[in-house]
Amino acid sequence: MLNRRGKLRVCRDCKEPITTENTNPSNIRKNNNLCRKCQAKREKDFRRTHPDYDTVWHRKARKGSTYQDRCEARRNKRRIIVMKHYSNGTNKCAGCGIEDIVVLTIDHINGGGTQHRKKIHQDMYNWLIKNNFPEGYQVLCWNCQYRKKIKNREMIKGWRPSA
Numbered sequence: 001m002l003n004r005r006g007k008l009r010v011c012r013d014c015k016e017p018i019t020t021e022n023t024n025p026s027n028i029r030k031n032n033n034l035c036r037k038c039q040a041k042r043e044k045d046f047r048r049t050h051p052d053y054d055t056v057w058h059r060k061a062r063k064g065s066t067y068q069d070r071c072e073a074r075r076n077k078r079r080i081i082v083m084k085h086y087s088n089g090t091n092k093c094a095g096c097g098i099e100d101i102v103v104l105t106i107d108h109i110n111g112g113g114t115q116h117r118k119k120i121h122q123d124m125y126n127w128l129i130k131n132n133f134p135e136g137y138q139v140l141c142w143n144c145q146y147r148k149k150i151k152n153r154e155m156i157k158g159w160r161p162s163a
């Protein structure tokens, strides 16, 4: 296959000529000179060198690959970046130290999270990244956030922890 300048397209890694059979249609469209084999190898290497990139959510997104899944994968990627920042790279809850990223949330240290979320009208993680990780946030798991809410009496009227 020839490129736009009329030169033969060869794989960047193994130098094999690119044909419609040995590469993915998206690579032909994007002018990405990689054969299927070398692309798989690169992806494998990438996953090896970036172990936390390959999370449960990404795996799910690749398999199902519905629009919702892809959105979720993107959101979770941002989530991981934000969690890492606000936990100083430990991905741990500031209250109890739990490391399970699935139950971790971003907490407004001085409260007022609900109002803030209403005001920014967008994904919290997106907002934090766009605003260069502002101060005043911490990583808390759902349990610790709940505990904090009860302590601060932010809960809905009439709710009792023992009920």
Ligand SMILES: [Zn+2]
Pocket (backbone or CB within 6 Å): 011, 012, 013, 014, 015, 016, 034, 035, 036, 037, 038, 039
């Ligand atoms: Zn190749």
Ligand SMILES: [Zn+2]
Pocket (backbone or CB within 6 Å): 093, 094, 095, 096, 097, 098, 140, 141, 142, 143, 144, 145
């Ligand atoms: Zn906790």
